[in-house]
Amino acid sequence: MDFIDSVKLKYKQLDVLGQLIATVVVVNLVIYLASLLYQPIWSWFALPAGFIEPLLQPWAFITYGFLHGGIFHLLINMYILYIMGQFLLNLFTGKQLLSLFWAGVLAGGLAFTAVSAIFTEFLFNTQLVGASAGVFAVVFFVCTYMPDHEIRLFFVLNVKLKYLALVFLGFDLIAIFTGVNAGGSIAHLGGAALGYYAATRMKDGIDVLTGVSAAGDWLGNLFKSSGKPAKKSKMKTVYKSANKKKAAGNPKDQQARIDAILDKISASGYDSLSRAEKDFLFKAGKE
Numbered sequence: 001m002d003f004i005d006s007v008k009l010k011y012k013q014l015d016v017l018g019q020l021i022a023t024v025v026v027v028n029l030v031i032y033l034a035s036l037l038y039q040p041i042w043s044w045f046a047l048p049a050g051f052i053e054p055l056l057q058p059w060a061f062i063t064y065g066f067l068h069g070g071i072f073h074l075l076i077n078m079y080i081l082y083i084m085g086q087f088l089l090n091l092f093t094g095k096q097l098l099s100l101f102w103a104g105v106l107a108g109g110l111a112f113t114a115v116s117a118i119f120t121e122f123l124f125n126t127q128l129v130g131a132s133a134g135v136f137a138v139v140f141f142v143c144t145y146m147p148d149h150e151i152r153l154f155f156v157l158n159v160k161l162k163y164l165a166l167v168f169l170g171f172d173l174i175a176i177f178t179g180v181n182a183g184g185s186i187a188h189l190g191g192a193a194l195g196y197y198a199a200t201r202m203k204d205g206i207d208v209l210t211g212v213s214a215a216g217d218w219l220g221n222l223f224k225s226s227g228k229p230a231k232k233s234k235m236k237t238v239y240k241s242a243n244k245k246k247a248a249g250n251p252k253d254q255q256a257r258i259d260a261i262l263d264k265i266s267a268s269g270y271d272s273l274s275r276a277e278k279d280f281l282f283k284a285g286k287e
Contacts, residue, residue, distance in 0.1 A: 054109075064127075144199035
């Protein structure tokens, strides 16, 4: 097995979250190295400020999410995505994670474009780079969906997710009003707003990101080598997972158990679940 085949195998062995992180890192590296040889390449994929230029390179509303301003910018984004993405995958599918992340990137890009076009003297950013808007979409989705769940910070401090979200929000508001990376913070808030809205609707059993998933499936089908249309894949939540017949157990009983576990999370947080309940919910979300 040659090196390329080995890399492909290792990539396929990763879960959706690992593949997303690996893709962002590799694409960022490739574009960075290419820009060393020909500097304008970077600007082709970054999202320019204003209104006219983004219209001339619409792909940049997505591709800017691959680029980062430095190694620290990349590492901190991927670290937060890894931590919060695991929470999300405990309850929902990999496709929903991808849809939420890229919808957050798009929302952040649109927010940056709108503000930079209207308030031309307010932002110092001439272009936008970074996956932060997508990361914030995941962060605020998780913090909204399970606000009382606690996370340990710096190995010593337990903080409820709703307070962590407020800290992120506070830092970005300070950055906006002090002019420190105001453009980036506007994009963060765009992604955060998308994540918050998606979570509030998901609590009602409504997945507002199905359109993003359908668009992703359509794009994927364009690159199918077989020429046969891929089987449609609908997004699902743990609310609907019991609609499919399972090898054991009554679907109605399983749905009732899912609803009871979700009610327990809303009332007491994710940590209040027993190990058996966590395992059951995790398996239900993957089906």
